Amino acid sequence: MSFGNKMYVSALVFCIVISVARCSGNLGFPPGFKLGVATASYQVEGAWNVSDKGESIWDRLLHTQPSLSADGSNGDVACDSYHLWRRDIEMAVELGVDMYRFSISWPRLLPSGFANYVSEDGKRYYNNLIDGLLEKGIEPVVTLYHWDLPQYLQDLGGWANPLIVDWFADYARVAYTLFGDRIKTWLTLNEPLIICDGGYNKLWAPYLDDLKVAAFLCNKNVMMAHAKAYRMYDEEFRPLYQGKVSFPNIFFWFEPETPADAEAAVLTRQMWHDRYAHPVFSQAGGWPPELEKVLLANGKREGYPYPRLPPFTQEEINYVKGTYDFYALNHYTTRLVRRVKPGEAGSWIFYGSEEINVAIVNDPSWTTAVTDWFAINPTGLRKQLHWINSTYGISDILITENGLPTFEKDLLDVNRITYIRSYLEQILLAINDGINVMGYTAWSLMDNFEWLAGYTVKYGLYDVDFTSPNRTRTPRESARYFSNLTKTRTLTDDNIYYLRNVTKNTKALKTLAIMEC
Numbered sequence: 001m002s003f004g005n006k007m008y009v010s011a012l013v014f015c016i017v018i019s020v021a022r023c024s025g026n027l028g029f030p031p032g033f034k035l036g037v038a039t040a041s042y043q044v045e046g047a048w049n050v051s052d053k054g055e056s057i058w059d060r061l062l063h064t065q066p067s068l069s070a071d072g073s074n075g076d077v078a079c080d081s082y083h084l085w086r087r088d089i090e091m092a093v094e095l096g097v098d099m100y101r102f103s104i105s106w107p108r109l110l111p112s113g114f115a116n117y118v119s120e121d122g123k124r125y126y127n128n129l130i131d132g133l134l135e136k137g138i139e140p141v142v143t144l145y146h147w148d149l150p151q152y153l154q155d156l157g158g159w160a161n162p163l164i165v166d167w168f169a170d171y172a173r174v175a176y177t178l179f180g181d182r183i184k185t186w187l188t189l190n191e192p193l194i195i196c197d198g199g200y201n202k203l204w205a206p207y208l209d210d211l212k213v214a215a216f217l218c219n220k221n222v223m224m225a226h227a228k229a230y231r232m233y234d235e236e237f238r239p240l241y242q243g244k245v246s247f248p249n250i251f252f253w254f255e256p257e258t259p260a261d262a263e264a265a266v267l268t269r270q271m272w273h274d275r276y277a278h279p280v281f282s283q284a285g286g287w288p289p290e291l292e293k294v295l296l297a298n299g300k301r302e303g304y305p306y307p308r309l310p311p312f313t314q315e316e317i318n319y320v321k322g323t324y325d326f327y328a329l330n331h332y333t334t335r336l337v338r339r340v341k342p343g344e345a346g347s348w349i350f351y352g353s354e355e356i357n358v359a360i361v362n363d364p365s366w367t368t369a370v371t372d373w374f375a376i377n378p379t380g381l382r383k384q385l386h387w388i389n390s391t392y393g394i395s396d397i398l399i400t401e402n403g404l405p406t407f408e409k410d411l412l413d414v415n416r417i418t419y420i421r422s423y424l425e426q427i428l429l430a431i432n433d434g435i436n437v438m439g440y441t442a443w444s445l446m447d448n449f450e451w452l453a454g455y456t457v458k459y460g461l462y463d464v465d466f467t468s469p470n471r472t473r474t475p476r477e478s479a480r481y482f483s484n485l486t487k488t489r490t491l492t493d494d495n496i497y498y499l500r501n502v503t504k505n506t507k508a509l510k511t512l513a514i515m516e517c
């Protein structure tokens with residue numbers, strides 16, 4: 001072999017070593033990064049009327065107006081996790097996850113909605129689930145409220161009634177007292193945007209149409225309720241149990257369509273993100289100031305004698321501000337934002353485009369899943385993580401939801417693997433940038449009742465056979481992927497080569513192309 005060839009061989013070896021280092025060295029998650037899966041009570045538990053469980057707003061809505069859900073279905077049985085929780089734990093074990101995020105059903109634990117009476121059956125159910133997970137070394141992460149409000153509290157005004165701040169705090173105290181010795185991560189209210197802007201926009205229960213007033217009353221009350229539950233934990237339970245408390249915010253990343261739309265994007269984030277974050281996470285506290293001004297001016301013009309977005313007193317600002325131990329983020333998708341063009345209606349699924357004169361659109365280059373609403377743009381997540389850090393000065397972030405919806409009952413769900421892998425890659429890049437992303441819970445452990453989409457939309461790593469009385473769970477390919485991931489804790493290239501071989505799907509290949517190093 002000539003000298004020249006030796007040079008060539010060593011250069012080749014060098015290149016391979018470098019690219020292996022680049023592709024695998026940086027692809028490992030740091031020690032302490034936790035992987036998990038998530039569900040929510042109404043979406044999986046079923047057993048809506050067992051024992052002494054109270055009625056929830058979802059029970060009422062879909063029993064009285066069954067046609068509202070896409071397939072006429074409801075959560076009466078759902079995945080029957082009330083009976084099949086042992087199997088759920090077994091699946092979490094198969095996946096090798098560090099944590100399982102689930103929610104407590106308020107009316108299952110407190111049938112009347114109030115803390116006057118605690119259901120023994122509800123207590124037993126959640127104790128079994130928590131202890132079963134801990135026995136397997138899986139950390140239970142508990143959401144207190146994932147949208148199944150006791151119907152009786154709704155009859156009293158629900159989240160539009162400021163008394164709910166105390167009702168929720170009473171419920172939180174019961175949960176902290178019963179389970180606080182074993183729960184180290186509490187999430188108070190899941191996606192408060194959905195509770196208020198969804199619930200009063202006929203998108204989610206209670207399916208009311210009262211955006212101009214009730215949704216904004218709700219907005220203040222959810223912030224106060226979270227703060228009260230946080231402060232109670234901080235003062236009474238943290239000294240005993242040293243847990244952490246936050247709440248998951250949702251879910252869109254908003255990007256200006258052109259640099260000229262930067263201001264529109266700021267207002268848009270304030271409308272659909274900061275209205276539920278600024279009071280808690282900002283240094284100043286209170287409502288996002290630019291948006292508060294716009295809404296006040298709009299209300300005045302419409303002749304309302306009071307601000308529709310109820311102002312916080314200085315005392316309330318201080319009470320709500322800083323009530324978090326980390327930032328919890330549910331992230332799925334990205335939207336582009338621009339000022340509405342003359343004559344254009346700036347409509348969007350959530351109310352408010354017309355309040356701030358913005359149009360919310362998709363970038364045509366993005367792939368979409370299920371419908372247009374779900375645009376796949378993994379880099380949006382990394383940008384959002386940076387934005388949270390730079391806007392609120394918070395680097396400790398837990399991704400509490402991320403996942404791909406599909407219509408197909410497909411066990412070879414390559415699209416879901418590529419989605420999860422490509423979003424995890426952006427998380428890893430953010431971690432390497434210096435953002436402390438603490439963990440990731442995939443939505444969802446299994447197919448479940450997807451609100452008004454019924455059972456038509458699937459998010460599961462496990463398929464669930466909703467026609468079988470056993471609600472048989474079958475792992476999809478994504479479940480195998482996830483259990484590989486929890487073992488290797490890296491986004492290895494093997495996965496890419498594997499995916500290339502199993503998919504002929506062009507959408508998936510397009511996503512794969514972005515993933516390769």
Ligand SMILES: *[C@@H]1O[C@H](CO)[C@@H](O)[C@H](O)[C@H]1NC(C)=O
Pocket residue numbers: 049076
């Ligand atoms: C519970 O609800 C189901 C319908 O989901 C009904 O068939 C059953 O009779 C109810 N059980 C009780 C005890 O009310």
Ligand SMILES: *[C@@H]1O[C@H](CO)[C@@H](O)[C@H](O)[C@H]1NC(C)=O
Pocket residue numbers: 386389390393395433434435
């Ligand atoms: C996070 O934000 C702080 C405050 O703005 C900034 O100093 C820091 O560089 C940011 N971290 C990263 C990784 O960008």
Ligand SMILES: *[C@@H]1O[C@H](CO)[C@@H](O)[C@H](O)[C@H]1NC(C)=O
Pocket residue numbers: 468469470472
């Ligand atoms: C349901 O599970 C039971 C007990 O494991 C089993 O005997 C039965 O065959 C299953 N039925 C169906 C339809 O899968």
Ligand SMILES: *[C@@H]1O[C@H](CO)[C@@H](O)[C@H](O)[C@H]1NC(C)=O
Pocket residue numbers: 477478480481484494495498
């Ligand atoms: C899981 O890992 C095994 C062993 O490395 C590999 O053969 C298989 O293709 C992987 N499966 C997925 C879905 O990543």
